[in-house]
Amino acid sequence: MPLSRRISDSTVRRLSHYLRVLELIQADGGVTVSSEELAKRGHTTAAQVRKDLSHFGSFGKRGLGYSVDELKDRLRTILGLDRLWRVILVGAGRIGSALFDYPDFKKRGYDCVAIVDTDPEKIGERWGERVIRPAEELESLIRELNVNLVILAVPASAAQVVAERSVNAGVKGILNFAPVQIQVPEGIPVENVNLVMELEALSFQINRASET
């Protein structure tokens, strides 16, 4: 059942969302949950929930629903949250600092083990337990600290170079905040977060809505 099928990006997003909902349900003292309820608190249908989960096994009890606790664990495993991810943050600007302080980060198993920047003013600055290191140390930090993920919070012009250096030094995935499409070798996943693109999607939809 946990077949090596291709799982779509939207499915993964939904799984991530289910996990969040489960945590809320658990906080409210819920012990079991139906696909119906899970769907209502996401923005999906019950059939979708069941289909999503069915790609990875059958975790529910017919006539009963899912055990909140068990499903939560399963989702954590599926999403790869049952291990620690070691993250390096490249770019100690505002986006970088916003991420660094994001409370859910650590909670989800992401540990920012290093920060680098090119700005001499910033190098040496202390953020919590970390000290900002010069960008030249990128590769050595990745290797020494066994970094898995890199967060690119750098200007568009620097993103490609940093991505290449990081991949060469051994990172396995990239979260890219720079508004460019970066090229990486096959097999290195990249997720892009592009703030302007989100806003543009919004203004497009508003225009549409008002055209009726």
Added chain:
Amino acid sequence: MPLSRRISDSTVRRLSHYLRVLELIQADGGVTVSSEELAKRGHTTAAQVRKDLSHFGSFGKRGLGYSVDELKDRLRTILGLDRLWRVILVGAGRIGSALFDYPDFKKRGYDCVAIVDTDPEKIGERWGERVIRPAEELESLIRELNVNLVILAVPASAAQVVAERSVNAGVKGILNFAPVQIQVPEGIPVENVNLVMELEALSFQINRASET
């Protein structure tokens, strides 16, 4: 031809991306582009580019390609960037400040006309030309300054309430950074940016890749 068909979200994202590529091409002195080239510099196919554009009209010349300048204008109009969007930022934390300073913002026609926060320490603080106002003034600011869009950079617990107040006061769209699914009336577009979700998508894919 600019028919009122349903345009998918992914199409809009691609349009937004084409626009960015066109700007780069123009900066390099390019005057015309083919769907082929546009596709290569995005992450799509030529057929996809043509199909996307065909939803809104036929802007190209057969055998020649598209005029960079004209297509850029068309895309700007389609995406609703040919007007000024007035934005209010709710939450003057790090994410808020990152957005506020995002250089592409103003360039794309988004003007952050007001900032509010609940923290007495922050109220009165000056950011560029703006002064942070108390959260109680949300509605009056939206009305007086004719705000179209609200950016929610607040904790999850506050997001729903702020969204409702904003919609009641007249905003037409919401960019939500809080990690919750907010409920809004039909016809008010919401775009969600969820940083943890992006990271989870990444770790999922890395796990998958290594399972091979």
Added chain:
DNA sequence: TTGTGTGAATCCCTTCACAGCG
């Protein structure tokens, strides 16, 4: 000849509907 615009074919995702298990 080149490269667009577009029906047709294909693929993938979502929804339906129900068999089957607790």
Added chain:
DNA sequence: CGCTGTGAAGGGATTCACACAA
């Protein structure tokens, strides 16, 4: 009986392939 798990149906979106315009 209630709710899951899943084959089948349906619907969208992507890709193909080619007529046609410059």
